[in-house]
Amino acid sequence: MNDSRFSTWTGPAPVRPDASMTTRRLIDLVNLVPPARWVSDEDLALAYSARYGKPMTVHKLAGALLPDQQASVADWALPCHRLRLADGRPISRKYGILGSDDDFNRMFEAENGEVRDGAATRDCHFDLLTAVRTSGSRRQER
Numbered sequence: 001m002n003d004s005r006f007s008t009w010t011g012p013a014p015v016r017p018d019a020s021m022t023t024r025r026l027i028d029l030v031n032l033v034p035p036a037r038w039v040s041d042e043d044l045a046l047a048y049s050a051r052y053g054k055p056m057t058v059h060k061l062a063g064a065l066l067p068d069q070q071a072s073v074a075d076w077a078l079p080c081h082r083l084r085l086a087d088g089r090p091i092s093r094k095y096g097i098l099g100s101d102d103d104f105n106r107m108f109e110a111e112n113g114e115v116r117d118g119a120a121t122r123d124c125h126f127d128l129l130t131a132v133r134t135s136g137s138r139r140q141e142r
Contacts, residue, residue, distance in 0.1 A: 030078040
């Protein structure tokens with residue numbers, strides 16, 4: 001996966017017009033994660049359930065986000081390199097669990113995130129669930 005298309009993420013691309021409301025909501029949540037921080041797919045599923053009061057599983061999450069993980073980083077509507085497994089290893093819905101020297105880790109390090117043994121460190125983990133709970137408001141688009 002050493003492809004220059006994955007070198008830099010400069011911000012979200014427009015969400016595809018045919019994206020479902022679930023996909024749009026998940027993208028909005030992932031975009032809350034600041035640079036050099038990461039969340040797991042499990043964190044995202046829990047935050048979705050907390051914010052919208054609807055159940056979300058990691059399996060459903062993967063299905064909802066798969067169409068929006070494009071081949072070119074310029075087409076990403078969300079920072080895919082900040083969405084990881086619970087142990088901090090990067091994952092690609094297209095390529096599976098990635099190796100320690102992959103472009104997702106390079107992108108994370110370029111944001112000043114710390115990677116050790118192929119995984120983002122726990123110190124860089126972002127508590128998305130707490131962020132959602134303390135924001136106090138639910139999205140209006142139900």
